[in-house]
Amino acid sequence: MRLLFRCQHVVQSDPSKVVPPMCPQCGERKVARVLEAPTPRLRGWGRGPLVASEALSPQQYNLAPAGSLPAQKGPTT
Ligand SMILES: [Zn+2]
Numbered sequence: 001m002r003l004l005f006r007c008q009h010v011v012q013s014d015p016s017k018v019v020p021p022m023c024p025q026c027g028e029r030k031v032a033r034v035l036e037a038p039t040p041r042l043r044g045w046g047r048g049p050l051v052a053s054e055a056l057s058p059q060q061y062n063l064a065p066a067g068s069l070p071a072q073k074g075p076t077t
Pocket residue numbers: 005007008009023024025026027028
């Protein structure tokens with residue numbers, strides 16, 4: 001995608017990179033506008049022109065990697 005930085009320089013950026021974009025000419029990091037962005041592609045359940053509905057395999061996530069929280073007493077009434 002093409003980015004217009006606040007310094008008015010236009011840079012072609014790779015959105016798959018994890019490094020934040022920076023103007024190679026002057027070092028500016030603030031993006032004023034995204035000029036061209038790829039159309040997002042969504043997978044899974046949903047509706048709309050950008051959604052490709054397909055059954056995804058179940059995934060397991062560890063939502064509490066440090067273990068469960070200790071039980072707390074509720075408010076007494
Ligand atoms: Zn610049």
